[in-house]
Amino acid sequence: MAGVHVVTDSAAALPRGVVQDLAITVVAETVVLDGKAFHAGGNLGDPAYFTALRAAAGPAGVAPLAAADFADAYRRVLAWGVEVVSLHPPAWLSASASTARAAAAALPAGSPVRVVETPWVAAGLGMACIHAARAGQDATGIDDVLPRLPEPGAPMAVVMVCGDLDYARRQGRLPIGGPAGHGAPTHAVFELGAGTFAPIGPPSDVATALRGLVERVARAAGAGALHIGVWSADADAEAAAVATFLESRHAPVELWVAPADPHLGVIGGPGSFGVAVYTAPEG
Missing domain, CATH: 3.40.50.10170 (Rossmann fold)
Incomplete structure (x- = not known):
C-alpha cells in the first residue's frame, strides 16, 4: 500500500x-458517567448514553x-x-x-x-x-x-445549537442568559471560537434558534467551493432539517451529517446539533 x-x-x-x-x-x-464507560464509535450515542448524560448531576467529561x-x-x-x-x-x-x-x-x-x-x-x-x-x-x-488542508486562518464557521438549557446550566460550560424554569426559552445558539462559545442572540425557541444558525451559515458562505458538515447529539430530526435546508439554499459541493463528537456532545448536551461551514478558495 x-x-x-x-x-x-x-x-x-x-x-x-x-x-x-x-x-x-x-x-x-471515552465518557464515563456514574461508573459506566461509553466509547466513541461504540455505545456512545446509544439511547442509554443520552439518558445517563441528561441525568448527570455533576460535570461530565471526556477521559484523556x-x-x-x-x-x-x-x-x-x-x-x-x-x-x-x-x-x-x-x-x-x-x-x-x-x-x-x-x-x-x-x-x-x-x-x-x-x-x-x-x-x-x-x-x-x-x-x-x-x-x-x-x-x-x-x-x-x-x-x-x-x-x-484548510488554511489555519481560513474562514471556517462552527455554530452549535444547545437544545437543553437546563443541562447546560448544570454543566456550567456555556454562557446561558435569560430566565430558567417552566415556560423559559429552550434553545440557544453559539459560535465556537478559540476556546470560546459566543452566544448568537438570546435564548429562544427551536424555530428561532434554527433561523439564527442558518443565517450565520449564510454569512459565512463565500465565493468558492462550499463544504458543510452537520452533527447531532440526539437531535437527528433537527440536524436532518438543517442539512436539507442548507443543501437546497447553498448547493454545497459537499454536505454530510455525522454523530456529535464526545467533547461537544458533552458540552452542548443531548438535543444539541451544529454546523461547520468552510469555503475553499477559488482556483
Whole structure:
C-alpha cells in the first residue's frame, strides 16, 4: 500500500461511512458517567448514553487518551508501508495533540508520522481529516497532503445549537442568559471560537434558534467551493432539517451529517446539533 494515511481521534465529527471509505483511523475516546464507560464509535450515542448524560448531576467529561493509544494506532498503520498524518483538535478542547506527539516521538527514529494540532473542532476537524485522506490516496509523502488542508486562518464557521438549557446550566460550560424554569426559552445558539462559545442572540425557541444558525451559515458562505458538515447529539430530526435546508439554499459541493463528537456532545448536551461551514478558495 502506498500513500499517506490519516489518524485522528474522536474529537473529529465524521460520518461512519466516510471513515470506512477513506480508511481513516480514529482513536476512540471515552465518557464515563456514574461508573459506566461509553466509547466513541461504540455505545456512545446509544439511547442509554443520552439518558445517563441528561441525568448527570455533576460535570461530565471526556477521559484523556494515553500515548499508548496513539502508539498502537501508529504501529498498525505504519506496518502497511504508508506515511501518517495525525490530525487533532486545539489544546483548549483536548490534550490529544500533545499526547500524540509524545507517542510519535517514542517511535523508532525516522518513522514517517507528522502530528498536527489544528484550530478546528467537531465537523471542522472532520472536514480537515476528509481533505487529508483524499489527498493522501495518491500522495507520495506527507508534504503533498498538508497543503490540501484548510488554511489555519481560513474562514471556517462552527455554530452549535444547545437544545437543553437546563443541562447546560448544570454543566456550567456555556454562557446561558435569560430566565430558567417552566415556560423559559429552550434553545440557544453559539459560535465556537478559540476556546470560546459566543452566544448568537438570546435564548429562544427551536424555530428561532434554527433561523439564527442558518443565517450565520449564510454569512459565512463565500465565493468558492462550499463544504458543510452537520452533527447531532440526539437531535437527528433537527440536524436532518438543517442539512436539507442548507443543501437546497447553498448547493454545497459537499454536505454530510455525522454523530456529535464526545467533547461537544458533552458540552452542548443531548438535543444539541451544529454546523461547520468552510469555503475553499477559488482556483
